[in-house]
Amino acid sequence: MIGERRITGMTLALLLAGCSLFRGAPQEGPAPAPAPRAPIETSAAERFVQQQRLRAEQSEADARWAEAAWSWEVLSALRPDDAAVAARLDAVRLRISRLRAQHAAEALAAEQRRDFDAARRAWLQVLALDPHDETAAPALRELELARSVRSRLGRFVRVPAPSRSVRAPARSNPPATPALEARPEAGNAADRRQ
């Protein structure tokens, strides 16, 4: 009998120890009664659902399709059995797929007619629709590389130097990119040409 009580007591102690271990923080004195969590979680989940739905609908209205798809996907994670959410997600994805094909075709056509700025804009639209598109990113990198090779990027920032001869600088007085001192207000003009 005494042995059974001892075992029961030890089991109870283990249960309580397990509970405090899980909570992590050491507690002193009697543990407070746990607050009912389910209502809190329900209200938080419902509030989150409303926010995400608003966000998804606003993104659709603004034609920010990737963001809309993301919001519907988040909702779908929370409500996997909600047919309406799944339908909205599928509709947005279908739209993305069509627009993506359209912009990719525009980009390829622009490349063919050597209108590289238009090609760049179209590829960026592809990525804006589908940030994980595997065609657009390499195409944009190649366009940029070709442009940098064409323009010999890095050269044109320099003021045509009065003397282009190569000379070693004095050890104590390095020529700290002096050409730029002559035109500090160049600012981000080069970027506006992107």
Add this chain to the structure above:
Amino acid sequence: MRLHALRWWRQARLRARGARTGADALVFPAGPGAIASASPAAGAVLIAAVLGLSACTTIHPPVQAPIHAPIHPPAQAPAGPPGTSAEDRSSTPTEWPAIAGADGRVLGRGARVLVYLPAPGDRLDAIAERFLGSADEGWQIAEANDIGSVQAGQALAVPLRPANPLGVRADALQLVPILCYHRVGGANSRMSVGVSAFEQQMAWLVDNGYRVIRLADLGEFIAGRKPLPRRSVVLTFDDGYASFHRYAYPVLQKYGLPATVFVYTDFVGARDALTWKQLAELQRSGLVDIQSHARSHRNLVDAPAGETAERYLAYLDGELRGSREQIERRLPSSSVRHLAYPFGDADARVAERARMQGYELGATVVPGGNAFYAAPMMLRRTMIFGHLDLEAFKARLQFEQPLTRP
């Protein structure tokens, strides 16, 4: 030469693709199960904990199935575009790593996202560490939810795969500016930024949501391997002036901001230059990365008059390899892979030669930010001059470019 450059880029692209595929498999630390087999005593403690856990969970009856779905690690990230609807489901039910004190709840999950209700006092970095494997990734949760910090009772979408790894949105393209300083304090020159102005600039970055990242992180971003926070910025200091150690370094330490110092090795130890001892100290700090500004600061683009092509290439190699090898020899813990071209001047031939000498990133002084598709050996940098006030400084932080939509 152009063909060479394009071929090199294609190879880099293939390498990046390979690495990206590997990076998709998220790695998580071992779960509690790893502890269980440690010893019989530990096993007993674990049994107690499990019993306690089951007792605790019985206190909270499930509201509905998805809310109390088992807590799972993310499934391997799907490779396809978001149009593949099957990717939202299916995963291997394994426990997330337990974190002492973590008491939030996973309310639902898909393959690319989970919805999490933080515990009181939960922080973004702790949540990121738990679900994304690194506290440094908290910004991804912040950006996905458009928040600055965790609010009590506010559920969060946690992106298990970067939602926008290349920073292209419908209305804007993410850019990462690299700021180029020379001297800080100690000289009355346009190339010298005053100490108080420098501290003001750094404080402004920190106070206004900018993330100062390492140049290597930018390299990962443009290789497609690592997303970056929207307002990322890189700090670089050219030449290797002693004033960096005296004035700039303490400010960077104060705010915990990483930076790269590009030294040209012929200058090290000169009158107002950093010494090798100081460079070693900076390198050891973990905050400052020492990289190459070539050997003599001669313009690499200019071939000496009457020089043969062969001798010019040998000269380039000497400048590029010589500085790299000297830095790595004098600072054994360093790995020199980044180059700031002297005068910021480079062409395709110089860039290709630098790449052949082991450099992975090359910085010019073409102003502006860098998009994900920037050419790695032709990075843009924005000069910060001594005469710029704070408003002019802000105007130079180009972290996005508006996109016009059709």
